[in-house]
Amino acid sequence: xxxxxxxxxxxxxxxxxxxxxxxxxxxxxxxxxxxxxxxxxxxxxxxxxxxxxxxxxxxxxxxxxxxxxxxxxxxxxxxxxxxxxxxxxxxxxxxxxxxxxxxxxxxxxxxxxxxxxxxxxxxxxxxxxxxxxxxxxxxxxxxxxxxxxxxxxxxxxxxxxxxxxxxxxxxxxxxxxxxxxxxxxxxxxxxxxxxxxxxxxxxxxxxxxxxxxxxxxxxxxxxxxxxxxxxxxxxxxxxxxxxxxxxxxxxxxxxxxxxxxxxxxxxxxxxxxxxxxxxxxxxxxxxxxxxxxxxxxxxxxxxxxxxxxxxxxxxxxxxxxxxxxxxxxxxxxxxxxxxxxxxxxxxxxxxxxxxxxxxxxxxxxxxxxxxxxxxxxxxxxxxxxxxxxxxxxxxxxxxxxxxxxxxxxxxxxxxxxxxxxxxxxxxxxxxxxxxxxxxxxxxxxxxxxxxxxxxxxxxxxxxxxxxxxxxxxxxxxxxxxxxxxxxxxxxxxxxxxxxxxxxxxxxxxxxxxxxxxxxxxxxxxxxxxxxxxxxxxxxxxxxxxx
Amino acid sequence: xxxxxxxxxxxxxxxxxxxxxxxxxxxxxxxxxxxxxxxxxxxxxxxxxxxxxxxxxxxxxxxxxxxxxxxxxxxxxxxxxxxxxxxxxxxxxxxxxxxxxxxxxxxxxxxxxxxxxxxxxxxxxxxxxxxxxxxxxxxxxxxxxxxxxxxxxxxxxxxxxxxxxxxxxxxxxxxxxxxxxxxxxxxxxxxxxxxxxxxxxxxxxxxxxxxxxxxxxxxxxxxxxxxxxxxxxxxxxxxxxxxxx
Numbered sequence: 001x002x003x004x005x006x007x008x009x010x011x012x013x014x015x016x017x018x019x020x021x022x023x024x025x026x027x028x029x030x031x032x033x034x035x036x037x038x039x040x041x042x043x044x045x046x047x048x049x050x051x052x053x054x055x056x057x058x059x060x061x062x063x064x065x066x067x068x069x070x071x072x073x074x075x076x077x078x079x080x081x082x083x084x085x086x087x088x089x090x091x092x093x094x095x096x097x098x099x100x101x102x103x104x105x106x107x108x109x110x111x112x113x114x115x116x117x118x119x120x121x122x123x124x125x126x127x128x129x130x131x132x133x134x135x136x137x138x139x140x141x142x143x144x145x146x147x148x149x150x151x152x153x154x155x156x157x158x159x160x161x162x163x164x165x166x167x168x169x170x171x172x173x174x175x176x177x178x179x180x181x182x183x184x185x186x187x188x189x190x191x192x193x194x195x196x197x198x199x200x201x202x203x204x205x206x207x208x209x210x211x212x213x214x215x216x217x218x219x220x221x222x223x224x225x226x227x228x229x230x231x232x233x234x235x236x237x238x239x240x241x242x243x244x245x246x247x248x249x250x251x252x253x254x255x256x257x258x259x260x261x262x263x264x265x266x267x268x269x270x271x272x273x274x275x276x277x278x279x280x281x282x283x284x285x286x287x288x289x290x291x292x293x294x295x296x297x298x299x300x301x302x303x304x305x306x307x308x309x310x311x312x313x314x315x316x317x318x319x320x321x322x323x324x325x326x327x328x329x330x331x332x333x334x335x336x337x338x339x340x341x342x343x344x345x346x347x348x349x350x351x352x353x354x355x356x357x358x359x360x361x362x363x364x365x366x367x368x369x370x371x372x373x374x375x376x377x378x379x380x381x382x383x384x385x386x387x388x389x390x391x392x393x394x395x396x397x398x399x400x401x402x403x404x405x406x407x408x409x410x411x412x413x414x415x416x417x418x419x420x421x422x423x424x425x426x427x428x429x430x431x432x433x434x435x436x437x438x439x440x441x442x443x444x445x446x447x448x449x450x451x452x453x454x455x456x457x458x459x460x461x462x463x464x465x466x467x468x469x470x471x472x473x474x475x476x477x478x479x480x481x482x483x484x485x486x487x488x489x490x491x492x493x494x495x496x497x498x499x500x501x502x503x504x505x506x507x508x509x510x511x512x513x514x515x516x517x518x519x520x521x522x523x524x525x526x527x528x529x530x531x532x533x534x535x536x537x538x539x540x541x542x543x544x545x546x
Numbered sequence: 547x548x549x550x551x552x553x554x555x556x557x558x559x560x561x562x563x564x565x566x567x568x569x570x571x572x573x574x575x576x577x578x579x580x581x582x583x584x585x586x587x588x589x590x591x592x593x594x595x596x597x598x599x600x601x602x603x604x605x606x607x608x609x610x611x612x613x614x615x616x617x618x619x620x621x622x623x624x625x626x627x628x629x630x631x632x633x634x635x636x637x638x639x640x641x642x643x644x645x646x647x648x649x650x651x652x653x654x655x656x657x658x659x660x661x662x663x664x665x666x667x668x669x670x671x672x673x674x675x676x677x678x679x680x681x682x683x684x685x686x687x688x689x690x691x692x693x694x695x696x697x698x699x700x701x702x703x704x705x706x707x708x709x710x711x712x713x714x715x716x717x718x719x720x721x722x723x724x725x726x727x728x729x730x731x732x733x734x735x736x737x738x739x740x741x742x743x744x745x746x747x748x749x750x751x752x753x754x755x756x757x758x759x760x761x762x763x764x765x766x767x768x769x770x771x772x773x774x775x776x777x778x779x780x781x782x783x784x785x786x787x788x789x790x791x
Contacts, residue, residue, distance in 0.1 A: 142749070144748065145739075145747060145749065150670060151687060153685060154685045154686075155670065189742075192739065195744040195746075204671055398616065401612070402613055414579070416576060417576060525571060
């Protein structure tokens with residue numbers, strides 16, 4: 001090979017390495033969820049010459065393509081919204097195998113969508129819209145086992161997140177936080193599918209924390225952990241974010257802290273036992289899930305190296321915790337419009353709650369869609385910055401007492417988008433923040449919302465896509481746009497980087513969809529973001545100098 | 547009233563459906579509610595469903611008590627109310643799957659003992675619960691006997707039942723496990739693996755596994771999380787359920 005991959009040496013900013021290399025082995029890149037690639041063949045000086053190498057059209061364009069591809073040893077693994085799965089040759093885009101999970105005719109609760117597969121133990125794992133976990137043979141796509149976690153009609157829940165492979169287990173978190181449901185994380189033996197443990201987000205009778213739920217409210221209290229967790233192999237801890245308390249806007253029947261909703265939990269992989277928790281929003285009445293990605297980075301805080309967990313949530317704050325014990329270190333705002341509280345004090349306590357009221361509108365920022373959606377931020381060890389996709393939005397909330405009905409929507413009120421103080425209905429941007437202090441470094445502005453994940457690379461580049469179909473690269477240090485390509489479909493998934501035979505690729509899904517993705521069309525009439533379901537792979541032209 | 551509004555709107559040259567679509571988009575289609583064109587968000591799907599006009603008008607004006615659906619009679623002008631009602635009615639012809647999301651009918655009310663038995667049967671707070679292997683009354687996973695046909699006479703019988711269909715699977719590369727055969731089609735042998743609390747539907751190549759009659763698996767172990775009074779309530783539920791035709 002006449003070109004050499006320049007593997008960037010990770011800056012001495014961090015001790016542990018969460019970077020990916022030739023492979024993209026897990027939903028967040030590695031288990032540390034940095035979404036950062038150490039590959040730097042593509043860099044600021046040559047990204048302007050990036051060209052499309054291949055496109056793969058899945059054929060399942062309902063609700064767009066929202067997945068993160070996994071790439072291992074030159075094979076790319078992808079799932080679609082209706083639970084099709086593909087293995088694709090990562091250099092050429094040619095299909096190796098495909099699989100379709102037989103979903104029932106009934107439309108799934110909240111629509112069909114899927115954020116990706118996990119790969120390990122010779123298997124490809126996928127959660128389904130009807131609450132199954134299925135394992136496929138990695139080489140052939142043949143189904144090996146499937147488990148029904150609980151009848152989806154009963155729980156009003158399903159799996160949309162990518163599973164997480166941790167040692168000999170595969171772990172999944174489910175949805176259902178807007179249903180009358182008690183959320184859970186479940187672990188299975190990766191090889192056989194046999195049940196290993198279930199962590200209920202809401203403690204049962206006799207368990208510590210159960211006293212934070214009056215009466216029977218614990219049975220329907222939500223806390224759905226509906227995204228993908230992270231894992232620290234040295235500490236041997238799984239970290240997972242949990243969802244909002246139910247009913248979302250009305251807490252009349254659940255006066256109490258409502259543990260462990262809107263929290264980060266640290267679990268022991270062998271047993272699912274809770275080691276520690278940190279609750280971001282006690283008695284959540286704003287639909288403020290804490291379900292998003294947990295970025296694990298070792299960084300200096302006040303002069304001392306700490307093992308951190310960085311967590312941006314719907315609240316508009318990024319929480320900085322010590323991941324060995326859950327100690328609160330800091331919370332820095334990443335959004336401008338935050339009115340649900342006056343602030344967070346030095347101990348993490350919320351100050352000045354502005355809660356929805358029964359029967360009357362209360363203007364609250366951010367609205368229930370959150371200052372950030374589930375599309376992931378990226379952390380670069382070279383800059384020490386977290387590249388965060390931000391939504392500025394407010395809502396008029398009206399709470400309504402509601403009786404829980406198993407498996408049915410349990411929202412407890414109504415939320416309508418409301419204008420920001422400057423009169424706009426909302427807008428978005430990608431901003432770079434210092435990971436520990438939250439000091440903003442630069443902003444890339446956008447008139448609507450940016451709802452794709454961010455990818456950072458050692459070439460000092462940051463990649464993402466917008467709902468109008470543009471996939472683009474920014475200078476990681478300045479935010480200047482260096483390259484773009486019109487993919488035609490809106491971006492609601494996660495781009496990745498990988499290498500095959502010494503050639504670095506950047507691959508992105510395209511095709512608009514999702515629940516929050518439907519919001520802009522109501523807010524900006526006449527704006528249409530295009531669906532589709534296509535994966536694009538880009539690289540430097542073959543003959544160009546590296 | 548609707549027909550008059552329609553006539554007046556048409557006389558005025560206005561497209562009532564376009565106005566209704568605009569109102570719907572602004573007020574109803576938020577993803578926390580009915581979704582774009584009624585395709586479903588966190589509220590029931592409207593697309594492809596036909597509602598009696600009187601009911602539709604009443605629900606839009608007054609809301610539905612004890613749910614998240616508010617009434618809009620004080621929030622929208624009467625022109626907007628008429629327009630959005632006409633628009634939602636027009637969604638009846640939109641494409642829709644066989645059963646719309648969020649619209650399953652509520653379960654019929656049961657007498658107290660049977661209702662308690664139903665709650666216990668499907669209790670998600672205990673694993674295993676009966677619903678993990680039995681599909682019944684619209685819920686549950688269909689692994690074991692169809693309880694529509696089989697009714698144990700007392701709780702001792704319930705605990706002690708030893709189904710002949712539970713056999714022992716002997717895979718080539720792992721220890722034997724209790725299994726229920728599913729099928730052997732398309733060059734694959736599919737079995738339910740009953741080792742752990744959730745049954746696993748596993749697929750083997752036919753040469754990778756054999757099935758032998760008999761198994762140490764027992765229904766007593768599967769029902770271990772239920773006390774005798776709880777099983778009595780479950781029996782009451784099974785007796786209350788209508789027999790299938």
